[in-house]
Amino acid sequence: MLVATKALRHEGELLLSKSLVLLWQEKIRRLRMIKTIKIKDAVGTKLAHDITEIRPGEFKGAAFHKGHTVCNEDLCRLQKLGKNHLYLIDLEVDEIHENEAAAIMAGALAGKGVDWENDPREGKIGLKANRDGILVVNVAALAAFNMIEEVMCATLHNHTMVKAGELVAATRAIPLIMKRAPIERAAAIAAQGGGVVSVRSLRKEKAGLIITGNEVYHGLIEDRFAPILTRKLIDLGCEVDRISFAPDDTEIIRRAICAHIERGCDLILLSGGMSVDPDDVTRKGIRLAGADEMHYGAAALPGAMFLVAYIGKVPLIGVPACGLHHRTTVLDLVLPRILSGEKIGKKELAFLGHGGLCQDCSECTYPHCAFGKGA
């Protein structure tokens, strides 16, 4: 036992000294590839990275760019920026500069509908939408990418509506220089499934509206749903083909749905009759019309009694009465996604829950609020 204990202790000491050697070797390696020189000796050398200037509330950006040859006139300004030393870089074959790393990562992160320019600023590259549409973020790939040490990418929220030219993501390598292998692995992760960020155009669908309810059908009250839904559809680039009215009668609702499909509608919105009263029969009408997939209930407020169904490839959206009262509801979260070609099912409606609670502000600022941002 004594021998064994000694052997273990010896092994432990050996391991400790080995790890110290490795640390020391790494330190020497870094020292070898980055040299520090005093500012007075820097004239004639090229800057290894952008030098940032920050004037609070006024300016933040590169005062000097990477590759700039330092001249006498620069010394005073550099010192004012707090630079008394500069780095000189001597890259090993397996090392990479932050600008090259940023370009490799940007190329992998950018999916369809996203462009970037190989013009890093302070090591960062911005990724921009090259068309109007909905931003789609591969959240899992983004998380996996950011778990790689020394790289980062930040994006707008998944499913944000964006315009062409709008910044949707940015990436950078954290250190000035790093090993090439982790960057290439990060790029491989980012490229899975066609990039981390992409922008899907919305299809300009031909939509049909069916306003249900005895009270409207029989003229007891004036319909206010059709103008609201029409405005939302037109704002998203759709065309409203026809507006039908139906009483709380499953057969008439069924016939109205079938008529819209026969007219070639790509999308049908139905309002009313989505609740739990005996007169609320819209769901049954949708089923009778041949819906082969139906999801009732969404994890969002307002809009819990929302419905999405499909007859073949035609989506049917059941809009609950909250759509009359609230400016923004679950419809505003889901409709653009459907128009982008996304299939909405149980999972998509369930995942709305995180961030799906509208704060019902006195003045609605959507989309500049948290509503729908967690999905």
Add this chain to the structure above:
Amino acid sequence: MQDFDMLLKNSAAAHGHLCPGQVVGVRMAMLGCRLIGLDEPTRIDQIKKLIVFVEMDRCTGDAVAYVTGVKLGRRSLKFVDYGIMAATFLNLETNTAFRVISTEEARDLALVYAPEIPEKYPQQLEAYKRMPDSVLFRVQKVRVDISEYDLPGPTRKKVSCSQCGQVVRDNREVVNNSHNLCKPCAQGAYFSEAEEVTWPNMNWTPAQKEQPPVIVADAEIKISNACSHQGTKTRRGIIIK
């Protein structure tokens, strides 16, 4: 090679249960074999080309062994007790080797790859199926200098321990002052207080179809040597201090 689902099903059956470690192990083995150019590692023409060094004794290790067909007794499976979720796949024909390491971040990423599953292990299990290889693993190209005494094939060397007489195979002896010693004698062993015993029905052979009953009382087992000193008592009754 069978497809992933079939490999996982059969590996889990061989291991005893389906768990996240099985998913990682099956995928680790599939990737490792692919990297060293073997598509059917259990087929007769490839089976002798492969050696796998497994660095952990967890569920993953069993899955790697199942998929690759490597075995301890065939000397194609080497257990290296690092406690690291990694295995190295060596092609003896081409002398290429890759070390495949299961990433720690994959555990944290299970939540985003399978968010609809709330329980930890089912979530990991599903997430590890969905993650691409690039997320689940890191890979290193490595050189493995393998001794001829570690290769498959017949025993290459036998010596007897000069202290206890035990035969030691394949160069595992320790030479101390020109004496060959087995490792227990030279370095101490994982066991202690070893005493030779006799036991009931000790002359049983498989020719006797009926198996003798299991021994339920320690009293049935007799220590054959009266000495009770500390140290290792050998079959010759010599006490090693």
